[in-house]
Amino acid sequence: MELSRASTVNVYNTRGRALVRVTITQVAVHAGVSVASASRALNGQIASAKTVAKVQQAAEELGYVADATAQSLKLGRTNQLAYAVADIGNPVYVEMMTAIERVVSASGYRLVLSSTGTSSSSVDVVRDLGRGYVDGMILSPLRVTDELLSALAKTPTPVVVLGRLPDSATLDTVRADSITAMRLLVDHLVEEGRGDVVFVNGPSDTTPGALRRDGFAAAVAAHPAISARSVGADDFTIAAGYAAALRVLQEHPRPDAIVAANDLIGIGSIQAATDLGLTVPGDIAITGVDNTELAGVIRPGLTSVDLGAEERGRVAAELLLARIEEPNRPAHTVTVAPSLVVRGSSRARTQGPAVSPPSHRTEASDLNDERAAR
Amino acid sequence: MELSRASTVNVYNTRGRALVRVTITQVAVHAGVSVASASRALNGQIASAKTVAKVQQAAEELGYVADATAQSLKLGRTNQLAYAVADIGNPVYVEMMTAIERVVSASGYRLVLSSTGTSSSSVDVVRDLGRGYVDGMILSPLRVTDELLSALAKTPTPVVVLGRLPDSATLDTVRADSITAMRLLVDHLVEEGRGDVVFVNGPSDTTPGALRRDGFAAAVAAHPAISARSVGADDFTIAAGYAAALRVLQEHPRPDAIVAANDLIGIGSIQAATDLGLTVPGDIAITGVDNTELAGVIRPGLTSVDLGAEERGRVAAELLLARIEEPNRPAHTVTVAPSLVVRGSSRARTQGPAVSPPSHRTEASDLNDERAAR
DNA sequence: ATGAAAGCGCTAACAA
């Protein structure tokens, strides 16, 4: 094992730790009953009070905990569900995870998070989770390939997909409505008097990238008077958004609005504009997508369209629980409606610095900003 | 199942999905061999080429995947490790997770993330993971209680703790050096001519909160000439930091420096100062802890002390792998040295807006800013 | 090289 030269390492004697696993057989022997009685006593099945007492004391004394793999093998379920997501660095996925966790833990499941991004592909993750580690999984794939669809079709484990799938795939799915979302943003900018809009996308070979690009194209088509085009950032991150926006803002003529494909790109765009000495929204209006907490925290506040991450997570979890309960039920596709949240970054006039807490859409202080959509 | 009124729901017919799990027995029958031969063929044990071919084809045709729980029960290991963390919304934990994942996946383990924050306590998580779901775990507890120490002592699963433990606990541990970290920050601020410093802590009943508070107190004790005090934010978040800083900055006399207990509180403090019409660093210098990506992204850049999250994660993973391999080895405590990263938020004079990409400490553009520590 | 059989730790059906 290599350790950094900068580190200090101390070594202590290991106390005698109980690295051995105590089994139910040992508990039964210790309590003077059969393993069946021990199992029943431990699981609240019918057993005499005397037996229960003896077994519980024996279990306590020996530090018994039931082995999860043996229990799972016998019972055919693990009481574990997985949320598999590519990019846990994006706050919107953390928000979804929190919503999912709330629902599944209320139903007695533990949620484990599988990060598909780093070393393994989503296909590997689906295959692996399909081996019985979990009773069901919620998948947020960044790219939907034929290989992934085939893995999804083959896995015996119930799956719910967050994101768009081809119509041919009849799986439970929860989707955002990118078309409406982009229309809300473009309509808003046009209302605010912007006429030269650039869409700063993430990678367009990802599902969200393709959908938001198409949504933007459809939205601007409804406004023949404005000028619009798209560029791509390398990633859905602040740094990539910064780099892409820097290029866009140094062109001539400079656009008067940037529609970023997500909040991170939008925040990078605000920083780029500020570093170029431009004012937001005076010189340039900037909007994001996802309405993450950061959008309310940055100055100026980032106008963003809320894709309902919390609701999508919650619904996905509910669909998964329903499918586990009834494996052959028809597949559902749920589309969650977006809503626009207008903040300072896209208004026609700048407001003076006001003392108000950074707000998120769930906070009352934000309600003034919010506009209903659809 | 309840669905939001705003949502659209479509229902399709379910294609006949293979919800049944195919076992190795079925593969063996299909291939015309015994289960033992099938197992050997599948696992690369000695078997004739003919047998291997037959078995592999049968497995392919039937879509066989070995059941994880049965395999785990038989082999006594799961090939899974867990990272249990309270607050996955904090980017520093994501950074650690990424480092951990890199190490463990190189050794053939899958990493699962257990979020201890939301519904269950860390004690529950330790107990649950100790049931055999995983071969080992890395724990980042926010609070170290006697109950947690007792659960840690009892679990048969190898554990590495990220954070400080009482000296009586002889477990593998990886720690940051809060004392040195806070000293680096305070020394830097004094050098820059600041003389009235407020420490905006997170909850001081957490381990990081207590350590950073003590570190700050020790650091200011070395500078009798400056005035210093501490206040507490409700949480290690941007919003809580904003609220706490707002209070501090409205007092008279106003301090000329804020030392925030982490970057999120520091960013909230910058926003609060800006919203009050103060300039950073002109009117007030602000520093953070953790050197997360956000510190390089915000304007002005947030001076921060890097606690070595990447290294701590990597070392923790290495310690865990070493312990799994050799369960009775002596316990190691590794302390990772901090380093100061100076950015615009704490300099004596403000620099004009410069066009440079948002930088993180790993990027070359940041090297100019960085000062070696220790 | 292959097959029969034991057994990982647990729960549940059946008998007593």
Next chain:
DNA sequence: TTGTTAGCGCTTTCAT
């Protein structure tokens, strides 16, 4: 109410 026993799916001796 309790104990005996089968068996979840897999790997691995042990014979052959």
